[in-house]
Amino acid sequence: MDNCQEHEMAAEDHIHAFARFIIRRHTDEIHSILFSQDSMLHYPLIVDFAELTEEDPQLAHLLFSRPTEFLLLFDHGACQAQRVILDELKYPKDAVLKNFVHVRINISGSPLEFPETFPSIGRVRVKHRGVLLTLKGTVIRSGSIKMIEGEREYECRKCKHRFKVYPELETGNAVRLPSSCPSQRARSCEGTNFQFMEGTIVCHDYQEIKIQENTQVLGIGSIPRSIPVVLKDDLVDIVKAGDDVIVTGVLTAKWSSNLKDVRCDLDPVLVANHVRRTNELKSDIDVPDHVVNKFKQFWLEHKDTPLKGRNAILRGICPQVFGLFTVKLAVALTLIGGVQHVGASGTKVRGESHLLLVGDPGTGKSQFLKFAAKLSNRSVITTGLGSTSAGLTVTAVKDGGEWMLEAGALVLADGGLCCIDEFDSMREHDRATIHEAMEQQTISIAKAGLVTTLSTRTIVFGATNPKGQYDPSQPLSVNTALSGPLLSRFDIILVLLDTKNPEWDVIVSSHILAEQGGQEKGKNDEDLMSIWSLPMLRRYIHFVKGYFKPVLTKEAERVISSYYQLQRRSAVQNAARTTVRMLESLIRLAQAHARLMFRNEVNRLDAITAILCIESSMTTSAIVDSIGNALHSNFTENPDQEYSKQERLILEKLRSFDQFPDINSMEESICQ
Incomplete structure (x- = not known):
């Protein structure tokens, strides 16, 4: 009993401290808690562990x-702090404890936060049980909100001592009474007969979610592990499927269901104390000031030759693939994206x-997909053959007699990139499910009585082989076996045809052999690759997406509007592509190019670059001979001079279109 009294006194000291x-x-x-109106609500009080340690x-130790014991004491300490502050208030009428x-x-x-105390979900072991543990992962399943019993009060029939009993989560929330009366005062009382006090049950909101390891931090061949997490009270319903979270809590074990002839195991469960969503943090991409200054200095040096600077950045995209300038530009513009209106x-x-690569085998489609996934701060890679409609969107699963929603690839990639290789291997029904996800950026579900809408603000990057031998005289929908509505949702569709060009084969083979032979690159190439390495490109894309919100100038609007009207008139085979969505695609691509060029204004150069990208998507070009095969597109020595030729060609074609006003003034500005 003396030990019990000492323990109780120590607990009181900790509460006071x-x-x-x-x-x-x-x-x-x-x-703010005292002056809140509702006294029945559960209020969180966030305490920094670093402050407590200091x-x-x-x-803090x-x-x-011993978090299970001390978190309860801390809650009592918060109530005691309320009483102290309530006594000090001059006008405590509105304040309620x-x-x-x-x-x-x-x-x-x-x-x-150090890795030693911040294990991955797959490395959770018995040694972590009973300590304050922090896990990072993605929510893949969120259960329904239930009501659970938190505590109840009993009275000893012998000494009339009242005490609280807390249900045990490990045994399915069962209540276990003490073997004898826990009274500290009546030393002689060893009563074993207790009476339940009516109206003393305290209930809590309760929800179970499941978090899974982030695939970006896993090694190749590793299977992502998952763990159930219990949320209570104010933590309930603050996260949904697809959210990235950091959960701090106490690891415990839960008895598995008691089935006949089945061994009863202990399943690990994390009882959450604090949940932090990290969707807004965008996966730890940090852009310090000295890196931003380096970006500004780079564009200051290329002020007179901006396209040469742009091409230097594009060379850093998938550097192991030679050439393919058009594809690298398309990948950069897709990842950067436009401004949501x-x-x-x-x-x-x-x-x-959204970007779709249609090409013959061996044209580097999968390499671009994997490199784009590395560039994006949040990405999911899947193949069409192994993806069903449920795997891409949301699936309803039954767990313990209850239906839950489990997030698919598009939901998990919310705010990032979803790469779908072998797009043609998907069944027609499965491809149709991503229509809403690509355009409206939501997924509406009505499965097993669960009716909801989830967010899918994701970039879709697809790769597919043509259906048989590609026939340039036929429309894209025939060559790819993809429906018109699906094709219209892609901003850029690049066709990579292996035309067996002897000159191109010589250039590519010499480049690959030089790399294999370990020949030294030029000093300029080395400098560019060191400046625009993969981490630097990630930072650049992340920075320009968040910093710049480009606005279209009147000149850019006229160019885009005229090209759209020209396409609408001349579209015969490309009817699926020349919809209002194409106009929106032109605006998005022009805004993305302005961001790529480190600007907050969309000018004529950006509009014409967007037109050149859209032209690559067309089987029959409205502006003749402006674009060749995307597979054989290479970086030119003088891109600014090359661009001026393409600009003149496009503006002349638009000038011949009778509905385009003020084109003469644009021609005069070019001549100047």
Whole structure:
């Protein structure tokens, strides 16, 4: 009994110590909780573990090593801090003491962020049980919200001592009474007969989710592991399938269901204390000031030859593939994307672009897909042969007699990139399911009584082989066996045809042999590759997407509008492509090119580059001989001079179109 009394006194000391810490560091938060109206709500009080470690290292260590006990004491400390502050308030009429305040431990910036105490889900072991654990992953399943019993009160029939009993999660929330009366005062009382006190049951909101390891941090061949996470009270319903989260909590074990002739195992479960969504952080891409200054200096050096600077950046995209300038430009513009536009009625026009590569085997389609996945801060790679409509969108699964939604590839890639290789291997029904995801950027589900809409703000990058021998005289829908509505959703469709050009074969073979032989590159090439390495390209794309919101100039609007009208008049075979979606694609690509060029304004150069990209998507070109085979497109020595020729050709063609005004003034500006 003496030990029990000592333990109780120590617990009181810890409660007082934590209450003093809250009063010193979190008075404003306690004030806002006290003046909140609803006294039955559960209120979170977020405490930084780094602050606690700095002020009281011993208390922080006890919290880390015995979180189940000390998190409960911290909640009592938060209530005690409320009472102290309530006594000090001059006008406490509006302030009401809140009984349901939960201390949430934020480990950001603390030693717990180190890899030693921050294991991956696949490395969770028995040694992590009972300590404060932090796991990072993606929510793949979110269950329904339930009500669970949190505590109930009993009274000893012998000494009338009242005590609380907490249900055990490990045994399916069963209540286990003590063997004898836990009273500290009545030493002689060893009563074993207890009476349940009516109206003392406290219930909590309860939800189970499942998080999975992020595929980006896994090695090749590793299978991503998952773990169920229990959310209670204010943590319920703050995350959904597809969210990236960092969860801090206590690892415990749960008895598996008791089935006849089946061994009963312990399943690991993380009882969450704090959940932080990291969707907005965009997967740890940090762009420090000195890197931004390096970008600005780069464009300052290429002020007179901007396209030469642009091509230097494009050379860093998939450098192992020789040439293919058009494809590299298309990949860059797709990853950067345009600006999302919200209409007056609240309707949204997507800013993300979609890219489809149609080509013969051996043209490097899969290599571009994998490199684009590395460039994107969040990506999912799948193949058409192994993807069903449920695997791409959302599947309904039954777990323990309850239906849950499990996120597919497009939902998991929300805010990033979804690469689908072997697009032609997908069944027609499965391809049709991504129509809504590509254009409206949502997935509407009505499965097993679950009716909801999930967000899919993702870039779709597809690769497919043509159906048989590619026939240039036939439209794309015939050559690819893809429907017109699906093709119209892709901003750029590049056709890579292996035409067996002898001159091109000589150039490519000499380049590959030189790489295999380990011949030294030129100094300029080495400098460019060091500047625009993969990490630098990731930072550049991330920075320009967040920093620039390009606006179209009147000149760019006239060029885009005239080209769209010209395509609408001349479109015979490309009827599936020449819809209003093509006009939106032109705007998105022009905005993406302005971002790529480190500008906040879309000018004529950006509009004409967007036209050249769209021209590559057409089987019959409205502007004759402006674009050749994308497979044989190479980087030119003087891109600015080459561009001026293409610009003159396009503007002359548009000038012959009778509905294009003010083209003469544009010609005069070119001559000047």
